[in-house]
Amino acid sequence: MSVSHDERTALADLFLSVGPDASTLCEGWTTRDLVVHLVVREYRPDAAAGMFLGLARGHLEKVTGEESTRPYEDLVASYRHGPPRWNPMRLIDRFANLTENFVHHEDVRRGGGEWSSRALPRGTRDALWRATGFAARGLIIPSGPTVRLVRTDGTGGEQETVTVGSGAPEVTVTGAAPELTLWVFGRDKACDLTLEGPVEKVARRDL
Structure with missing residues (x-):
């Protein structure tokens, strides 16, 4: 196990606890928007390129819209599982997703306006x-x-x-x-x- 895995698990649990309409620190995004982003990033690298390349942004928006129609619980389950086996990111999850999972965990924890820092190991x-x-x-x-x-x-x-x-x-x-x-x-x-x-x-x- 790794810190990235622990943060992923904790965030998946929190997603289910607060539901799809909770606020986050990501401006304009609810928890549904955030988990869709995370799933697209790991499961649809063809679309995730649009997060960085303007020419691919239209494809990103199309795929994001499609993923948004999936049941919230299914999206959370996909995120909890981590990158699929065919994605090389799975092999380096402990490095590639450490800050991603931690920061987005805190985006949900602190998104409601009242928060406290965690006592982390x-x-x-x-x-x-x-x-x-x-x-x-x-x-x-x-x-x-x-x-x-x-x-x-x-x-x-x-x-x-x-x-x-x-x-x-x-x-x-x-x-x-x-x-x-x-x-x-x-x-x-x-x-x-x-x-x-x-x-x-x-x-x-x-x-």
Whole structure:
């Protein structure tokens, strides 16, 4: 098992618990919209290309519409199962889907407006921190302010830092690894963090 698997299982359970019409942190998306997105991403790579390529967007919209007509419980069951055997993503699920499953789990947990951070095991927090450092270098546009991510829940309480960019001014984002993950992935308004500097000037690439 892996952190990605654990987050997938917990999110599938939560999907069923809250139903298809619950709010999420993904603007304009209900839980049905979110699980459709996750299923298309793993089961329809031909359509998922439209998430990144404008020329394929029409096909993505068509397939998304078709998947949206499936019973909600069936969609959740497909997501719970993970990528199908023919999809190479299944072999690297623990890496490829770690932040995807965690962030979307929190999208549902925190989507209702009232939320609290989870007390996650150290292994989970360490895995998220490693993945966040990698993701930050791909998502944060380095031509903007220098961004320093400062983790406060490392081994022995020692701070760990990831820095992206080298320009001025500097933005420092401080907190526990899971909260930093959510910030890097754009969940700015639903994180428990300390922010210093002109955070509004930080730009991220579209997901």
